[in-house]
Amino acid sequence: MSKLLLSIAGVLGLLAGLLSCGDGKPPLDNPSRGEIVVAADESFQPLVTQLTSAYSGIYPDAHFKVVFRPEQEAINMMLRDSARLVFATRILNSNERAILDQRKIKGATEKIATDGVALIINMANTDSLITMAELQTIFDGKTTQWGQLKGGNQNSPITLVFDNNNSSNLEFVLKTFNVKDVKRLRIFTTRSNREVIDFVRKNPSAIGFIGVNWISDGDEPLSVELAKDLRVMGVSSMVNPTKRDDYFQPFQEDLGMQRYPLRRPVYILSRETHPGLGGGLINYIARDAGSLIIGKLGLWPRIPYDRVINLTK
Known part of the structure; x- marks a missing residue:
């Protein structure tokens, strides 16, 4: 047809x-x-x-x-x-x-x-699980340090990294968490998704927000290279998840089955x-x-x- x-x-x-x-x-x-x-x-x-x-x-x-x-x-x-x-x-x-x-x-x-917005962190940061409720407190300005999170393993401030001041990634996240004023947030913007990846590689306290298609093509050499030395965070919609299976990553099945929250x-x-x-x-x-x-x-x-x-x- x-x-x-x-x-x-x-x-x-x-x-x-x-x-x-x-x-x-x-x-x-x-x-x-x-x-x-x-x-x-x-x-x-x-x-x-x-x-x-x-x-x-x-x-x-x-x-x-x-x-x-x-x-x-x-x-x-x-x-x-x-x-x-x-x-x-x-x-x-x-x-x-x-x-x-x-x-x-x-x-x-x-x-x-x-599609999904992927949350990426440095390999040195082992706190790779986060809830939507925890993200809400970050974007409300109430949580500013990694140590304030349930699984936080460092005392450094949380840096939120986006590709552009007017990007779809930033607009989607701000709308999702109903952010009206970003002045109180520790937000850093680069010029591209690739620069977000580079920034996160060099900064263990950063969370990068990128389009998942930048790192999800296992057959594309560039995608494989960009995904190296990064962790993709699992995100849960549950307020009090009790096991690893309560968290989902922005990959195909979890997007299609509507399990990943930031889709x-x-x-x-x-x-x-x-x-x-x-x-x-x-x-x-x-x-x-x-x-x-x-x-x-x-x-x-x-x-x-x-x-x-x-x-x-």
């Missing part, structure tokens, strides 16, 4: 391109050729890079200029027509939707996966107005083999890819 959808979209795109040539305008892109700008929060860099590269591998005439920006900036790029698609953790709000409505652009929103959706937002390259990529990701890449990166695809196996005697 997914291949049929792509084929139909390709035919429609080709017809649209031929029609546009007749009135002196440049041909429109279609699902198999053209060039568009894709914007995404930097926390999704491994995911977006692999998905767009795989699609271009199938269609060599399909080209994606991928731009990584903080989530709000990426969405703003799409609203002002500087990007065709956005990978984001939320849908458009009413004010943003109104901008497209004013221009009579219907657009599209497609949920493609469930979030991944959407593709589109402003496309014709059957174009953006729609082709969305179909590939949401309804075709793109879900295999999502699964390979440790996220939970919204629609698993159906693999047919023929058994013969």
